[in-house]
Amino acid sequence: MIPQRTLNSLKLSGEWGIPLKNDFGKLKRTILLQILLILVIALLVGYFISYVFIDGVLQAPFADWFIRFCENVLQLDYYSAQRAYGILFQQNKSLWLAIGLIILLLVIFYFALSRFTKYFNQIAIGVNMLSEESNQEISLPSELDFMEKKLNDAKNKLEKRSKDAQEAEQRKNDLVVYLAHDIKTPLTSMIGYLSLLDEAKDMPIEQKEKYTKISLEKSYRLEQLINEFFEITRFNLQSIILDKESINLNYMLMQLADEFYPLLAPKGQQAIVNIEGEIKVFADANKIARVFNNILKNAIAYSDDNSIIHISAHHQNDQTFISFTNKGKTIPPEKLKMIFEKFYRLDSARSTHSGGAGLGLAIANEIVHAHGGTISASSNDEKTVFTVMLPTLS
Secondary structure, three states: OOOHHHHHHOOOEOOEOOOOHHHHHHHHHHHHHHHHHHHHHHHHHHHHHHHHHHOOOOHHHHHHHHHHHHHHOOOOOHHHHHHHHHHHHHOOHHHHHHHHHHHHHHHHHHHHHHHHHHHHHHHHHHHHHHHOOOOOOOOOOHHHHHHHHHHHHHHHHHHHHHHHHHHHHHHHHHHHHHHHHHHHHHHHHHHHHHHHHHHOOOOOHHHHHHHHHHHHHHHHHHHHHHHHHHHHHHHHHOOOOOOOEEEEHHHHHHHHHHHOHHHHHHHOOEEEEEEOOOOEEEEOHHHHHHHHHHHHHHHHHHOOOOOEEEEEEEEEOOEEEEEEEEEOOOOOHHHHOOOOOOOOOOOOOOOOOOOOOOOHHHHHHHHHHHOOOEEEEEEEOOEEEEEEEEEOOO
């Protein structure tokens, strides 16, 4: 079931919006023709009744029937009944014609309105199918083809949105299961090694140092996993509040490259910053640093050993572009489209021991958009480029 809140969130614009004036053309023509047809039929029928019963072939039989009715039911004599017929009908032909036409029009309009209400009933059925996630296509009369198209477009969008939400929730649930399992692994190892250290008081110094070092490494890993749990919670519950200031982009990126040296060195990698001139941006320093941190961390994880990660920036048309280029395995287009989604991890084979929660690039995307910028990625010929665009003044 699509949540009612999701239905309510659809704005009356775009694909599912207020119909254009031309969209109603066919419906208006149909209604106008039906009204004209009703009037013509009413006039013809009224004229026919007037001609037949008052001045036509049925005038005499109708008069005889009325006189007999007055004689038998009202107990009038023949001449009184005849005078009553003359006063009621012959002297008031126009009145009876008007009354007959009014009654006839009311009856015909009643049935006509019943026909018109079918349009509203059909639309109501279509909206019910929209909210109930029916698998059938919404079908409306040809006069409402514009509404049929808009309802089906909205239905397809809601189905895709619901499917995406379910997939994101499933990825999140899977991630929590993986993290919970991985938390247990280092915790079990820590307990085991610490128990050995506690029980074996006369353990050789070298062995004690080994077990202590292993326990410390497991503690760091446990801390990392717990931090990832908090990261998931913050990502879902925390709104992004910006505290903007003027930032020297040259200094920030140089400092970033220096801070990542301990992660770059083990694989023989380097991060080289290349910026011509001084560039400043107006942004939240801590949050933009987090964006660059997440992108560079991703580049290190997926770059070849002994490769160089190039960081560059340039200013163009009141916009600043910052690029991170690394050499490594080309990212397929279908994965490139999903790389900024929550809980999506580029390499599903990477365990939580070597990978993160799949939030780094998603968080970077949210922060950049909060600044009014964009973030994109391209990958070909074993080269991947992440580009961040920030307004110079915002």
